[in-house]
Amino acid sequence: MSKYFFGLDVGTQGARVVLVDENGELIASDSRKFQLTDKFREEQSPSVWWNDCEELLTGIIQNLPTNIDKQDIVAISVTSTSGTVIPLDSNNQPLHDAIMYSDPRSADQGQRIKAIAEKKIKNGYTGFNSSSGISKMLWFVETFPEKAEAISLWVHASDYLVGKLSGNYHTTDYTNVLKSAYDLEKLEWPNYVTEDIGIKDSWLQNVVPSGTVVGTLKTDLAEKWGLQDLKVVVGMTDGCATQMASGAVKPGTWNTTIGTTLVIKGVTKSNVIDPLGRLYSHRHSEGYWMPGGASNTGADWISMEFSDGLDQLNESAEKLIPTAELAWPLWQEGERYPIMAPQARGFAPENIEREKLFAANLEGVAFIEKLAYEIIEELSSEKVEAVYSAGGGSNSDVWLKIRASVLNVPIYKCKEASGAFGAAIMAASNTYYNSLIEASDKMTAIEKEILPDQDLVEAYKIQYQEFKQKLTELKYI
Incomplete structure (x- = not known):
C-alpha cells in the first residue's frame, strides 16, 4: 500500500x-x-x-x-x-x-x-x-x-x-x-x-x-x-525546502534556483566560513552543512525587457552562442553575491542586436554563477560535482546548455522543485524513510540531464576570464 x-x-x-x-x-x-x-x-x-x-x-x-x-x-x-x-x-x-x-x-x-x-x-x-x-x-x-x-x-x-x-x-x-x-x-x-x-x-x-x-x-x-x-x-x-525538492542533499551537490534573483545552496562535509559574509551555512539534518548565498542577478531582466517572443529568442540564442560578448544583466544597482559591490551596475555591448543581447545576458548570468561556485570551492576545499536547477530560469533549454558548459559540470533539472514538495520530503524523511538523503533519493526525479558541450566549454573558458577582467577593471572585484 x-x-x-x-x-x-x-x-x-x-x-x-x-x-x-x-x-x-x-x-x-x-x-x-x-x-x-x-x-x-x-x-x-x-x-x-x-x-x-x-x-x-x-x-x-x-x-x-x-x-x-x-x-x-x-x-x-x-x-x-x-x-x-x-x-x-x-x-x-x-x-x-x-x-x-x-x-x-x-x-x-x-x-x-x-x-x-x-x-x-x-x-x-x-x-x-x-x-x-x-x-x-x-x-x-x-x-x-x-x-x-x-x-x-x-x-x-x-x-x-x-x-x-x-x-x-x-x-x-x-x-x-x-x-x-x-x-x-x-x-x-x-x-x-x-x-x-x-x-x-x-x-x-x-x-x-x-x-x-x-x-x-x-x-x-x-x-x-x-x-x-x-x-x-x-x-x-x-x-532550504526548495533545495530539498531539487535533489541537492548529498555532499558535493548544489542547487541553483534562478527566479527574480539567483540563489545557490549546496551540501558540504564541513562548515564553510566566508570572512566577507557573502555565504552563510545552514546545518544539515545529518550533520553536514548547507552553505549558500543569494545574488541580485537573476532573471528579472527577462520579464522587464524580453518577455515578448521568448520562445523565438531562445531559438535564436541556440544559434548565436558562444557570443564572445560581455554582458551582465544586473537590473538593480548593487550586488551582494558572489561579489560585494553596492556600487555595481550591469553592462552590455553598445549597438548590439536584441537577439544577441539576450544570448549574451544568458551567458552573463552563467558567469556570475561560475564565479559563485569558484568562491565556494575555494572556501570549502571541496569540489562541486553537480548542480541541480530550479526556478523559472530552468525552463530554457539553451540556458541550461550554457550554464552546464560554463560550469563544466552536469546540470539536473528535477521534475518537481517547489517549497511545498520539499516540505513533503521532510515529512517523509524520518517517518517513512530513515533519513533525508534516502527520502530525497526516492522522491525526487530528474526530468532532464544536461551535460557540458565541450566546444562551448573551451570557448567559455576564454569568455569567462574576459568577464572577470571586466569586473576587475570596473573595480567590482
Missing part, C-alpha cells in the same frame, strides 16, 4: 499544499493568494495564513481520490519564509502580527546585533541585518515595551503553523534559527543573546534537526479531517 505526505508552503503572497506519495508522485495540490494589506511586506496576520491553509487542506482531504485511504497519510511538514517571527502570549496567541523578513524597520537593531555577534563569535554566523529574526525580536521589544511584558515565546513563521497543527509551538529546526542567532556549531543559544541583546531565555525555542517529528495532529483537526495519528514534522525555511 502506498503512503502519502502533505507539504505546506506559506510564502509572502500565498499558500500552497501538495499531497505526494512515497515515490514523489503528486497526488493533489491547491493554492491560494492571501488578501494582503498595503503593509504586507512589513506585517501579516498569522490568522489569515492559518485560515487559508486549513481551508486548502480541508478541500484536498474532502476530494481525495477514492483509492486513497486516509489512514495511509503519514505526516505533514511546513515551509515558510526565513526571518519572519511572531511573539506569542502564554496561550500561544499572537501578541502582534507576524513581522516579515522583508520589514526594514529593524535595520538599526540589526547593525547593533551584528556588532555584538562579531565580538562574541569567531567562526559562526554574524551576518545580522534587518531581515534577521533576532533583529525583529529586539525591534519589537524596544518599540512595544508594554507588549513585551506579555511575551511567552518567539516563534518563526513555519513554527506557528506547526503549532496550529500539533499544539507544539516550542520546537523549531536548524534552518529557522540561523538568523535568530542560534549557534549551529555548538547547537546552543549563545549567551550574548540574553546577556547582551536582552532576549529572555524563556522566549527561545527548543531546536531540533530538520525532519524531526514534534507531535501528532491535534484532536479537533484529526476528527474534522478523519486523520488519526498524522505525524507533524518540524518546519523549515523556504530556500
